[in-house]
Amino acid sequence: MLKRIAIVFVTLVLLVVLAGGLVGFNLFRDAKIAEFFANMPAKTVTISATEVEPRSWRPGIEAIGTAKAQQGVDIAVETSGVVEEIGFEANERVESGKVLLRLDDSVDRAQLGAAKAELDLANTQLARQQELRQRGVATQAAYDEAVAKVATARSALARLEALIAQKTMSAPFAGVIGIPRVDVGGYVQPGTTVATLQDLDRMNVDFTVPEQVAGRLSLGQTVAFGTRVGQFALEGRIVGIDPKVDPQTRLVSVRASVDNTQGDLRPGQFVHARVDLPQEDGVVVLPQTAVVPSLYGDYVYLVEAEAPAAQADTDAAAPQTTEEAPPALRVRQAFVTTGRRDGALVEIVEGVEPGQTVVTSGQNKLQGGMLVKIDNTVDPVRVAETR
Numbered sequence: 001m002l003k004r005i006a007i008v009f010v011t012l013v014l015l016v017v018l019a020g021g022l023v024g025f026n027l028f029r030d031a032k033i034a035e036f037f038a039n040m041p042a043k044t045v046t047i048s049a050t051e052v053e054p055r056s057w058r059p060g061i062e063a064i065g066t067a068k069a070q071q072g073v074d075i076a077v078e079t080s081g082v083v084e085e086i087g088f089e090a091n092e093r094v095e096s097g098k099v100l101l102r103l104d105d106s107v108d109r110a111q112l113g114a115a116k117a118e119l120d121l122a123n124t125q126l127a128r129q130q131e132l133r134q135r136g137v138a139t140q141a142a143y144d145e146a147v148a149k150v151a152t153a154r155s156a157l158a159r160l161e162a163l164i165a166q167k168t169m170s171a172p173f174a175g176v177i178g179i180p181r182v183d184v185g186g187y188v189q190p191g192t193t194v195a196t197l198q199d200l201d202r203m204n205v206d207f208t209v210p211e212q213v214a215g216r217l218s219l220g221q222t223v224a225f226g227t228r229v230g231q232f233a234l235e236g237r238i239v240g241i242d243p244k245v246d247p248q249t250r251l252v253s254v255r256a257s258v259d260n261t262q263g264d265l266r267p268g269q270f271v272h273a274r275v276d277l278p279q280e281d282g283v284v285v286l287p288q289t290a291v292v293p294s295l296y297g298d299y300v301y302l303v304e305a306e307a308p309a310a311q312a313d314t315d316a317a318a319p320q321t322t323e324e325a326p327p328a329l330r331v332r333q334a335f336v337t338t339g340r341r342d343g344a345l346v347e348i349v350e351g352v353e354p355g356q357t358v359v360t361s362g363q364n365k366l367q368g369g370m371l372v373k374i375d376n377t378v379d380p381v382r383v384a385e386t387r
Contacts, residue, residue, distance in 0.1 A: 044371045047331075047362035049303050050286070052352050057283040059342050061216070061275040063254075065207030065225075067265040070257065071173050071199040075100060077192050078166040083184050088195070090179045094171045101182070101194050103167035112160045119153035126150050175199035198267050203260040205236065207273045208251035216277060217241055223256045224274045227264070232274050234258050234265070284348045290360045291338060291346055298338055300352065301331040301359035301366055303374065331359060333368045 081103030088100050126146040132138030171177070178196040182188055205225060209217065217238060224232030236258030245252055256273070258265070265271065291298050306328040336351030352358060357374075359366065366372070 045365050046375050047372050048360050048376045049357050049374045052356045054282040056281050058279045059277045063207040063273045065205040065271045065273045067269040068204045069198040069267045070202045074196050075194045088177045096174045098171045101169040105164045105167045108164050115157040122149040122153040203265050205256050211245045214252040226272050285345045288346045297335050299335045303357040
């Protein structure tokens with residue numbers, strides 16, 4: 001009996017010792033882990049940043065437009081017939097009045113001779129009636145009938161001449177003719193398109209702007225154009241502004257004229273347009289990359305030097321060096337109110353002050369209070385200003 005009690009007692013003691021050892025080990029481990037992280041230097045994130053300062057800023061209105069030739073038509077036949085001759089080649093520059101197409105008009109010309117003969121006969125009969133009338137032997141009815149026959153014959157002749165003229169198509173203005181859409185010997189119906197004729201030396205660009213900014217546009221205002229975003233190599237002027245707002249889109253249509261003697265634009269081409277507005281001074285702007293959108297509003301990260309006490313604690317935790325360490329930099333989140341946008345720049349209405357430093361890239365790795373290091377090797381501010 002005593003032996004059994006002794007065995008139970010020893011077992012209980014061993015269990016208590018084992019449990020105490022496990023608890024002590026866990027406490028020792030947690031203490032060492034906490035000590036390790038407490039002594040581990042804080043992670044520093046590399047960012048780029050810029051100092052906020054008022055600057056001169058030239059806002060603008062950017063839009064998307066379509067290029068159109070100032071003179072451009074699709075040449076179409078006015079009457080039916082068989083194509084007898086095509087007087088142009090694709091992409092040929094033609095002068096005004098050049099014959100582009102002839103339809104077979106042999107039947108109409110044959111009828112033209114008969115119509116002329118009818119007119120001559122009618123004129124002869126009218127002259128005879130006039131002579132008889134002067135002698136007093138002709139009736140008024142016979143004279144009126146002769147006059148009517150002359151008018152009818154003249155009308156028939158004019159109709160045939162107009163029909164023959166319709167079968168010869170000429171260029172209405174000088175320009176570049178497109179690809180022929182018909183073939184010699186083919187039968188065409190009225191309205192069949194022969195080719196497109198475009199005057200490429202002068203182009204119109206039609207674009208639309210929001211109704212809120214339409215009042216800032218005026219006739220003769222300079223407009224820059226380009227076929228790529230941010231590249232405006234061509235310059236034109238506004239020649240027309242619609243006097244009404246489209247009730248469906250709330251946009252106003254604008255037309256500008258641009259010189260195209262170098263052939264940079266083609267009719268129907270997609271074009272970027274920018275209307276420069278008067279320069280404004282003292283505007284706080286930042287690259288759009290500096291502003292982070294969120295569900296709670298737009299915000300930026302401000303870079304601030306650490307307070308002296310916190311700096312001392314950081315220096316004590318970090319390895320000691322013979323050189324004096326620069327002040328530690330930490331970031332702070334600040335909500336901002338944005339205004340107008342212009343290309344890669346955005347106006348900051350409220351939330352930052354001149355002299356503060358704002359992070360321009362690297363925000364995806366940041367949280368409030370993190371240590372940062374500024375490296376402006378690639379500066380988004382300069383990239384934005386060159387666009």
